[in-house]
Amino acid sequence: MSHHLQNLVLKIWRQTGPNDAGHFESYRIDDISDEASFLEMLDVLNERLIADGKEAIVFDHDCREGICGTCSLMINGQAHGPQKGTATCQLHMRTFRSGDEIVVEPWRATAFPIIKDLMVDRAAFDRIIEAGGFITADTGGAPDANLIPVPKPVADAAMDAAECIGCGACVAACPNGAANLFTSAKIAHLNLLPQGQAERYSRVEAMVDTMDQYFGSCTNHGECEAACPKGISIDFIAMMNQDYRKAKFKNRKALART
Amino acid sequence: MAQAVQTRGPVTGTAAARTRRKKPFLLDLYSTAVGKKYVMAITGIMMIGFVVAHMIGNLKMYLGAADLNHYADFLKHLLYPLAPKGVTLWLMRAGLLAALVLHVHAAYSLTRLNHQARAVKYQGPRDYQVANFASRTMRMTGIVVALFLIWHLLDLTFGTVNTVGGSGTFVREDVYQNVVNSFNRPVVAIFYILANIALGVHLFHGTWSLFQSMGWNNPRFNSWRRGIAAGIATLVVVGNVSFPIAVLTNVVG
Numbered sequence A: 001m002s003h004h005l006q007n008l009v010l011k012i013w014r015q016t017g018p019n020d021a022g023h024f025e026s027y028r029i030d031d032i033s034d035e036a037s038f039l040e041m042l043d044v045l046n047e048r049l050i051a052d053g054k055e056a057i058v059f060d061h062d063c064r065e066g067i068c069g070t071c072s073l074m075i076n077g078q079a080h081g082p083q084k085g086t087a088t089c090q091l092h093m094r095t096f097r098s099g100d101e102i103v104v105e106p107w108r109a110t111a112f113p114i115i116k117d118l119m120v121d122r123a124a125f126d127r128i129i130e131a132g133g134f135i136t137a138d139t140g141g142a143p144d145a146n147l148i149p150v151p152k153p154v155a156d157a158a159m160d161a162a163e164c165i166g167c168g169a170c171v172a173a174c175p176n177g178a179a180n181l182f183t184s185a186k187i188a189h190l191n192l193l194p195q196g197q198a199e200r201y202s203r204v205e206a207m208v209d210t211m212d213q214y215f216g217s218c219t220n221h222g223e224c225e226a227a228c229p230k231g232i233s234i235d236f237i238a239m240m241n242q243d244y245r246k247a248k249f250k251n252r253k254a255l256a257r258t
Numbered sequence B: 001m002a003q004a005v006q007t008r009g010p011v012t013g014t015a016a017a018r019t020r021r022k023k024p025f026l027l028d029l030y031s032t033a034v035g036k037k038y039v040m041a042i043t044g045i046m047m048i049g050f051v052v053a054h055m056i057g058n059l060k061m062y063l064g065a066a067d068l069n070h071y072a073d074f075l076k077h078l079l080y081p082l083a084p085k086g087v088t089l090w091l092m093r094a095g096l097l098a099a100l101v102l103h104v105h106a107a108y109s110l111t112r113l114n115h116q117a118r119a120v121k122y123q124g125p126r127d128y129q130v131a132n133f134a135s136r137t138m139r140m141t142g143i144v145v146a147l148f149l150i151w152h153l154l155d156l157t158f159g160t161v162n163t164v165g166g167s168g169t170f171v172r173e174d175v176y177q178n179v180v181n182s183f184n185r186p187v188v189a190i191f192y193i194l195a196n197i198a199l200g201v202h203l204f205h206g207t208w209s210l211f212q213s214m215g216w217n218n219p220r221f222n223s224w225r226r227g228i229a230a231g232i233a234t235l236v237v238v239g240n241v242s243f244p245i246a247v248l249t250n251v252v253g
């Protein structure tokens, strides 16, 4: 049995472009099914705005099933809203009550400039991946599956890190605007596996140094882990800090040999 | 790993990278945020070592004036006669001072970095989930400890303010009497207690945090880190706070 929410007040951030100051605007909305997702509720609101000849609210979304990392939104002061372990697209209106006021803001970080309204530019994450978040591919025929044995616990840990969908909730939730959880997950899922070993230390150095050019610093609050829709552990941050420390010394020695 | 990456033209609003000049090795490491956190953690460990040893040494107070003053004299004779009298103590002091300066410099520049990283704050209220009082007040508790430290040195090391508003005279060799004179001023005792609670709060987060910063991470022991931090913080606070209370209640005096 679906139920409908009435008299919701949405306080939504509106900003015409990167250089606009922006402001909150309040919208009242009724008759929202509690089976609607948060994004569907925004769709309904946008339909009404368009019907009234007003400009629709811009927000990011794509897969709407929690796998692409495109959706964002700071909902009532929490990245991806109040539900644990889910992205905004998987948040449903049954989490709210009739009469609630819901404050919706974009991710805020200097590295994520606002494009418009609730949409931000997360290209700084791409810069980090470009610096080393890949394995230099071998050419030639495709290797047989399972040619390289990987111990089960290692494969599991790498998989946990690889769950990162790159949505940026960690940066948004971090009081310092740091990207250590994202970067460490992207490093760990390659650095744990045998295929990642050749570039292990050059990878961590390049990726952390790139992260350093855009983001804040980690104080180990743990807000990122709590906000992460995939529940990625801050243990990966410790792993990254360890590999970076080793890399700085190892890479220096390696350079001295050339 | 030098894969050619095509640099795309600027998309409207794309963030600009901060540039960093290449410096000599250790300075270069320190110029990164992760490198500064190694420094914070290592200097933090040095200062934790000091704070714990300082507290344990001062427990001599409970054995009486002769014991405490003897202990103070022992500190001046560390490694004597290998090193001349007082030299080891001064080397340790120099190390601690260097650690403090680095710790505060790193704290200051990371704080600035973090403010720049979110130049425009959230305009609505934040709802923090796990960041606790201790982790969010590191700067405040750090500043309280720094102010206390200045007072503490002027009070019991240099003696400048040891008897201001109290009674007696400052005698360098009579550590016991200096402590009693100082804490017989209730305002001083209360400030001392509050500053130590601030230190405890700082250590409650700091001692946990340093394991993460250094990358000392082992799934078997990770669950112990919180306990270790709480244990060290409690030990330091309970030990240190007992001294002014003992003086005010005439257990020591």
Ligand code: HEM
Residues within 6 Å of the ligand: A217, A218, A219, A220, B037, B040, B041, B043, B044, B045, B047, B048, B051, B100, B103, B104, B107, B110, B111, B138, B139, B141, B142, B143, B145, B146, B149, B202, B203, B205, B206, B207, B209, B210, B211, B213, B214
């Ligand atoms: C005297 C002035 C002090 C100031 C201004 C200060 C400030 C700070 C700040 C702001 C942080 C957090 C840095 C971050 O992660 O962003 C921190 C961390 C820390 N502090 Fe202090 N602090 C002071 C003194 C001390 C003392 C006396 C001790 C030890 C007895 C200490 C031990 C630590 C430890 C262990 C950490 C954690 C390091 C890490 O996260 O890796 N601090 N301090």
Ligand code: FES
Residues within 6 Å of the ligand: A060, A061, A062, A063, A064, A065, A066, A067, A068, A069, A070, A071, A087, A088, A089, A090, A165
């Ligand atoms: S829209 Fe793809 S994760 Fe939310």
